[in-house]
Amino acid sequence: xxxxxxxxxxxxxxxxxxxxxxxxxxxxxxxxxxxxxxxxxxxxxxxxxxxxxxxxxxxxxxxxxxxxxxxxxxxxxxxxxxxxxxxxxxxxxxxxxxxxxxxxxxxxxxxxxxxxxxxxxxxxxxxxxxxxxxxxxxxxxxxxxxxxxxxxxxxxxxxxxxxxxxxxxxxxxxxxxxxxxxxxxxxxxxxxxxxxxxxxxxxxxxxxxxxxxxxxxxxxxxxxxxxxxxxxxxxxxxxxxxxxxxxxxxxx
Amino acid sequence: xxxxxxxxxxxxxxxxxxxxxxxxxxxxxxxxxxxxxxxxxxxxxxxxxxxxxxxxxxxxxxxxxxxxxxxxxxxxxxxxxxxxxxxxxxxxxxxxxxxxxxxxxxxxxxxxxxxxxxxxxxxxxxxxxxxxxxxxxxxxxxxxxxxxxxxxxxxxxxxxxxxxxxxxxxxxxxxxxxxxxxxxxxxxxxxxxxxxxxxxxxxxxxxxxxxxxxxxxxxxxxxxxxxxxxxxxxxxxxxxxxxxxxxxxxxxxxxxx
Numbered sequence: 001x002x003x004x005x006x007x008x009x010x011x012x013x014x015x016x017x018x019x020x021x022x023x024x025x026x027x028x029x030x031x032x033x034x035x036x037x038x039x040x041x042x043x044x045x046x047x048x049x050x051x052x053x054x055x056x057x058x059x060x061x062x063x064x065x066x067x068x069x070x071x072x073x074x075x076x077x078x079x080x081x082x083x084x085x086x087x088x089x090x091x092x093x094x095x096x097x098x099x100x101x102x103x104x105x106x107x108x109x110x111x112x113x114x115x116x117x118x119x120x121x122x123x124x125x126x127x128x129x130x131x132x133x134x135x136x137x138x139x140x141x142x143x144x145x146x147x148x149x150x151x152x153x154x155x156x157x158x159x160x161x162x163x164x165x166x167x168x169x170x171x172x173x174x175x176x177x178x179x180x181x182x183x184x185x186x187x188x189x190x191x192x193x194x195x196x197x198x199x200x201x202x203x204x205x206x207x208x209x210x211x212x213x214x215x216x217x218x219x220x221x222x223x224x225x226x227x228x229x230x231x232x233x234x235x236x237x238x239x240x241x242x243x244x245x246x247x248x249x250x251x252x
Numbered sequence: 253x254x255x256x257x258x259x260x261x262x263x264x265x266x267x268x269x270x271x272x273x274x275x276x277x278x279x280x281x282x283x284x285x286x287x288x289x290x291x292x293x294x295x296x297x298x299x300x301x302x303x304x305x306x307x308x309x310x311x312x313x314x315x316x317x318x319x320x321x322x323x324x325x326x327x328x329x330x331x332x333x334x335x336x337x338x339x340x341x342x343x344x345x346x347x348x349x350x351x352x353x354x355x356x357x358x359x360x361x362x363x364x365x366x367x368x369x370x371x372x373x374x375x376x377x378x379x380x381x382x383x384x385x386x387x388x389x390x391x392x393x394x395x396x397x398x399x400x401x402x403x404x405x406x407x408x409x410x411x412x413x414x415x416x417x418x419x420x421x422x423x424x425x426x427x428x429x430x431x432x433x434x435x436x437x438x439x440x441x442x443x444x445x446x447x448x449x450x451x452x453x454x455x456x457x458x459x460x461x462x463x464x465x466x467x468x469x470x471x472x473x474x475x476x477x478x479x480x481x482x483x484x485x486x487x488x489x490x491x492x493x494x495x496x497x498x499x500x501x502x503x504x505x506x507x508x509x
Contacts, residue, residue, distance in 0.1 A: 154334060156309075159332075168344065172346040247346075
């Protein structure tokens with residue numbers, strides 16, 4: 001018996017247990033009733049969504065906002081962070097402003113974004129960028145500042161220029177920090193893309209969630225939640241796998 | 253009279269601190285002759301590493317001048333190579349051994365095949381042939397320091413500066429690395445300045461030993477090591493001159509003499 005159990009991936013067991021607890025609470029707990037779906041109902045809801053073309057369109061729209069916003073924020077934030085991190089002065093002088101923007105939750109700028117852009121995909125993309133660009137830039141700059149001074153001095157002794165120091169020492173040594181920032185940014189991107197639909201009227205899963213909920217479609221509403229969880233896990237798995245290949249030396 | 257490889261003239265170094273100025277070096281003067289191996293010894297905290305930072309151009313003296321082959325030092329001089337105590341921090345973990353060694357050669361305008369050849373030669377010199385494609389962290393500490401030494405000799409330096417190069421390896425590896433340094437000296441005759449707290453090591457490797465002492469530190473004495481090369485761990489360390497010198501230098505470092 002223990003041999004068989006050991007061959008099952010650990011995640012599968014905990015998932016089954018979590019679903020069982022959900023099923024029990026949904027059936028017998030204080031929340032039991034029509035408005036609270038059990039695990040089996042949620043899974044059934046998800047299954048019915050899978051054959052529904054509006055669901056897939058919503059998935060596509062949400063992913064579009066999340067991925068485009070995510071990629072643009074990385075493309076802006078990492079080089080920006082590298083530049084900021086190059087000198088102590090620029091790091092110190094930018095840090096306050098960036099920290100200020102970093103702590104503003106993206107949801108509070110939705111009213112402004114609706115006014116400026118309107119409730120569409122572009123707004124979702126802008127929100128995702130706003131949510132990530134400051135945090136990733138600051139984290140990158142921090143990683144760059146954190147480069148081992150012994151390595152930098154070694155390079156100066158061997159007469160490496162600023163650009164070479166950036167390329168061969170500062171960027172690789174900041175990459176662990178950048179990796180963490182990117183991982184956080186990926187999940188934030190998905191969340192913000194959904195929120196943009198939920199609160200801001202942008203298309204996608206958030207919007208679908210609103211419509212299902214107000215239409216009283218409990219099972220499908222829960223099905224969307226399951227779908228979001230699965231999407232989030234897939235995205236972070238994909239990113240972690242990519243990162244392990246790129247920064248193979250970290251943790252040594 | 254020939255120009256010395258390195259000329260340190262009246263060098264003074266002060267650091268401002270919250271508690272006032274910290275005087276580290278006080279009118280230090282010393283000439284390193286071309287091709288000589290010089291060790292700087294002294295009690296810990298005396299300013300040995302500060303002096304080394306000045307020699308590498310990483311810092312500028314508050315007073316006095318340093319000349320390298322007659323030219324006044326303003327930044328790290330051409331033809332400088334360094335080997336530091338902390339090899340894990342001075343090598344790049346994201347580059348292979350070969351890439352670590354070849355990177356400083358990029359500026360030398362050598363052809364790709366010449367660079368490869370130089371890397372091979374350097375690895376052979378330090379006894380690490382076959383590790384080109386390894387990463388530094390896959391090697392033992394002693395081997396990593398050999399990579400640092402290979403990187404240093406690959407640039408065909410005119411000056412080699414070493415800061416406690418063997419302080420982070422075990423005793424056996426230390427002897428091996430000392431003998432490697434003697435071999436490199438024999439093969440290339442690089443002018444070398446080394447900071448060490450190990451007096452035996454200073455006597456074993458050096459032509460001259462500079463003893464720093466005092467606060468602020470000054471050159472307390474310069475000891476010539478007149479034990480002929482080639483030297484060996486067994487014979488040299490049993491030589492009566494070795495015992496006399498180490499006792500004398502030890503006394504000076506401790507301020508007993």
